[in-house]
Amino acid sequence: MKSNAYYSQILASLQPISIVLLIFIFLSIPTLVLAHGGHGNEFKQDESTRPSGAIQVDTETAKRLGIKVEPVTRKRLAIGIKTTGQIETLPNKKVEVTAPIPGKVVELLVQPGSFVKVGQPLAVLSAPELIEMRVNSQEKQAETAADLQKAETNLKLAIENRDRILKIADAEISQAQTQLAAAKAQYARDKALVDGEGVLKVARENYQRQIAIAEAEIAQANTELAVAQEQYNKDKELVDQGAMPRRQMLESQAHLQSAKAQVARAKNRPEVLQAETEIRRAEVDLPLRELRESEGKLAEAKAQLTKALSRREVLAAEAEVKRTQSDLDLAKSRLKLSNTTYQTRLQQLGTKADAKGLVTVTAPISGTVADREVTLGQSFQDAGGKLMTIQNDSRVYATANIYEKDLGKIEKGQRVNVRVANLPNQIFTGEITFIGSVVEGETRIVPVKAELDNSEGVLKPGTFAELEVLTNRAANAILAIPNEAIVEANGQKIVYVKNGNAFQSVEVKLGQISGDLVEVKTGLFENDLIVTQRAPQLYAESLRGGNVKGKSEAKDTGNSHTQSLIPNWLILTGGGIAMPAACFAIATVGTIAFWAGRRSHPRLLAVGNGEYKEFVYETEVYLDNNKQPNLSERAGVVEEGENYQEPH
Known part of the structure; x- marks a missing residue:
């Protein structure tokens, strides 16, 4: 057998010719997009910012990958007052547990971070x-x-x-x-x-x-x-x-x-x-x-x-x-x-206290042991020494300040949408339970508190938050889409529109935001089918230039797909021109197939004990400084028994 270096030299010599032919073919093949009847030139966008053409995804693969498609509709968006604030614990949901009597700590029954119920023993003191x-x-x-x-x-x-x-x-x-x-x-x-x-x-x-x-x-x-x-x-x-x-x-x-x-x-x-x-x-x-x-x-x-x-x-x-x-x-x-x-x-x-004078300190409320300052064997000369802090964050406050001019628009019971920095794609809903009664002199602001459900414990006290107090609804229904449908790339906002089995990226201009909905001013039409889930993954795949196919389609090497790649200008009517054009096309397709086979051919990686493991060269794609998951053909041919996990 000849060495790998020999084959590498041959391939290196053919690579420039293959690249030239590949560029020529891609410039010649028209983009296959079944656009919505209402779309005109909105699909013709700057090719430097995102790839041209549509991403082909069959129905079965789209379902397996979790791609969700919904029609664009008109909605009356809720209009609100936006402000910033922070997450706080409810006043009666944070308690400092203290030593009720002078004594020595002989037993600690809970650890920091433990969840305790009201009346549960926390510590034992000898008095x-x-x-x-x-x-x-x-x-x-x-x-x-x-x-x-x-x-x-x-x-x-x-x-x-x-x-x-x-x-x-x-x-x-x-x-x-x-x-x-x-x-x-x-x-x-x-x-x-x-x-x-x-x-x-x-x-x-x-x-x-x-x-x-x-x-x-x-x-x-x-x-x-x-x-x-x-x-x-x-x-x-x-x-x-x-x-x-x-x-x-x-x-x-x-x-x-x-x-x-x-x-x-x-x-x-x-x-x-x-x-x-x-x-x-x-x-x-x-x-x-x-x-x-x-x-x-x-x-x-x-x-x-x-x-x-x-x-x-x-x-x-x-x-x-x-x-x-x-x-x-x-x-x-x-x-x-x-x-x-x-x-x-x-x-x-x-x-x-028992007969030995041991006092059991119990939890005054249900919650989590936030801090435990006391140590085993520590003595207290006086009552009131701090043992630990219990905090119940099942419900929290989102506190903010409202300007005096907006006081007439808010009242208790109004709905509030809250976002926090560590969960930018999640909206928490609550309602106003407290409105301050005094306007501060210089700033002319009034404190407002909204109570939120935090049963999952994801909202941490002290976290900065963005609040939107929903005060009214827009007079007219406008085009609005979920925030998850929007992909931000190179300063542009794009949305993927479904046309048959293809997904075409469309640049949109956005307007006001209401909760998880965003107004679309230009770029989409009513009833357009857009991707509302897994849009960033489609964008990442478009940067790789590949199509996502099903298992059977990925293994199909028939002539139908190859013939679809031959541009119409190669099929000419006339005896003298048709044959050279056909030969040129066949040569071109052969070159592409060779180069594609070279790029995607699996290579063996030594893993020890004389065994080799194949891997495929993949292009790493970064979106907003975050590495995107690979959804190439390899993702489209997931074997039975395998479960695709959505990246977090």
Whole structure:
């Protein structure tokens, strides 16, 4: 075999000729672009800034590479006030954890950067003060416990004595009540006999009532008698004159006799006679000796009951129970107070301590341990020594200053878009929660704070930020595209427009920015299909001058692709010119194929142990001082099982 140097010399001699022929062919082949009907000369741009022609990418490869295409539409952009500020922690979300008591740090339970939850143990301190207080508390508890036991015994005895005396008193009261009831009954009977006049009075009242009833009946009977007598007299006179039948007169006569009988019955009522008898019976005189004896027995029974109800022995026993109960309550209070000082001190510390006097310091809030100044074994002479700082950045403030002239445009609750320098392509959305109430004298500014969600923790307090307070929307819809669709190259803004399987770069002029949308003044038309994702990778590929193809297309070496590269001016009608032109074209294509094969031929790189690894020469492309990923034909033929990772 001939050496590599020999082949290199041959190739070096052919390289100038190949380059000349290659330049001639590229200048002859027209650019294949299926441009949108509305585009004119916007595709004809400075070839020195970016490559001419379109980048060919088939649908399958575009999908695998993550290229996203969207139509250009008109939108009403939100208009806002732009200002600068910084990210800050919420006031109540940053806490300095301090030592609650003088002592020594014997255990640290968290590391800087650790996430802790509220109430989670952070550190353990040994506190001599608490140890001494606990010993004193235990001594007092022992003394008061003995007093408490003695008081409980005395109370038990007093209650038993009171219950015994109470039973005796209850029996005496029951007996006295029985005797009093009997005396009252006897007295009532005797008094009833003595109070016979009362019975007489009742009898007389009954007699008078019966007399009144009888008199009323007599008066009524007399009235009826008079009416019957008058009727009879009239009927008799008419009968004597022959003007009335005798039968009717006889009826009047019978009615008259009935009225006379009714008057007689009213004058002789039996109730009146009975009332007269009762009066005579009540008028009999009764003796008073039995009544006096009954009064004496009744008074004696009342005295016995009063004595039994006084229960002096019971009262004394109850007083003894109350005294012993008071002693017991005092003993309980002293027992409670014996531990109160110790517990009060623990409450002041806001923590708990074990029997060894070890105090566990817990997290007051959930968050991340930002700083941990304390070291293991460090002692604190006074309370308040700083242990660590806990910071919760799940929500942060974006603070900025608004000029006085813009105060009328902002209010609480308005949406705010925020960008930070370390994440230029990401927009964070929040809303205004605080507007200062005082305008600073010289600067005429007012502080404003917007609260943002930072659950992912990417916003760091102290980071400079750009804020846009969205105050209104544009009156008319304008062409707007996502900021990700724009590629900045050599001071120009370009966008890739899709035409079939080709992507053509178009220079655009931009206007106002609203969030992640940018106004397009010139360069695009409505409904143009543009690349909104992976546009920088297409630009990098265009600088390499290659097309991104699928796996099967990359392996295809058929004549169709080669023939498409032959310019039309080589295919001439005429016998004398066609053949030389065809020969020239074939020679040219052969030269290109040779040179391309030379440039892309894999070379072997020794990696040790007699093994070689092939690699391909690739052009490194830098965009805005950042190296771009390689998306050449090798990226287009990713083997099955491989996953393309988007560069970050």
